[in-house]
Amino acid sequence: MNRISAFFTFLATVLMIFLLPSARAQTQAELIARGRYIATAIQGCGCHTREKPDGSKDENWHYAGSPNPAPPFGPPANAGWSSPRWKKIYARNITPDSATGIGKWTEADFIRAMRTGITPDGRVLDTQMPWNAFQKITDRDLKSLWAYLKTIKPVRNTPPRNIPADRK
């Protein structure tokens, strides 16, 4: 009797594992593939790649943030955005370069920044980087994006400092 119920418990467990793919542990390769799909099909993170004069993205600087010095005018990925807090706010380097990008961040750092806007060095990101919308990205998708970001080419570039808005 006990053996039979043990058998059915086992059977049910096996079935659950096959029926619920999300219950399966994700391999690193699966995470990277999922992250790549997000970054190359849905959320291109295009703000972080500067544009060439013809308006196309400059792939030599993929995800490396605004040029420094930034031009005074032009597309925001090059010349910066503005927000109530900042007269000019520049996209940061999100490549895995350890000196100028996010190479020293951990997965936990990345998830915290994406959910709360707080970076490992204690800055609070402006919502121009829409962490308030990204808060509800699922754990699995954030982990996937992080796994993918670790695989891209590190590019050395420190974008300009942001310029605070004029006090009124």
Place this chain on the structure above:
Amino acid sequence: MRRWPLLLGALGALSLIGAACALNSSQEKLPADWEQTSYLERGDYLVNHLGHCDGCHTPLGRDGQPDMSHFLSGVPAKFAGAKAGPPQVAGFPGPRGARFYAKNLTPDPETGLGRWSEEQFIQTFRTGVRPDGVKYAISPMEWNIYANMKKEDVRAIYRYLRTLKPIANKPPEDIPPK
């Protein structure tokens, strides 16, 4: 003898699972890698969170935050001709004097996507060519990226957008590159 109720119970459970699967596939099958349980939920997730369409397609209020009473209705018509300001006001500058304005994604029939069919919407994402035939080689809407999106994801976005409140707003006309 006492095994029978257990076996029957197990068989019953299995057939229930089978029935549930059959019921599911008789409706519309959801891609296995979705964490969401319907097209609308997936669309909401893609539009409002992962894709963040809001960032360009919703105008800003006085406080500089998105004006949710004009959710996803594009650059307000009144800003036509504005030379300076954030992209939600002055559009995105493009090459050779071009300027691109975020469009109205609400189901308003005259000024939004109200007359677009699901197939037209999917085609636009596949090819970057709008139903009216316009195609930009370069635009802030990164069609080369969205072309990689799975059909089911584009469909989910379309279906979610259909549930929005229609808002009448005709964004300023784009200025193509010279």
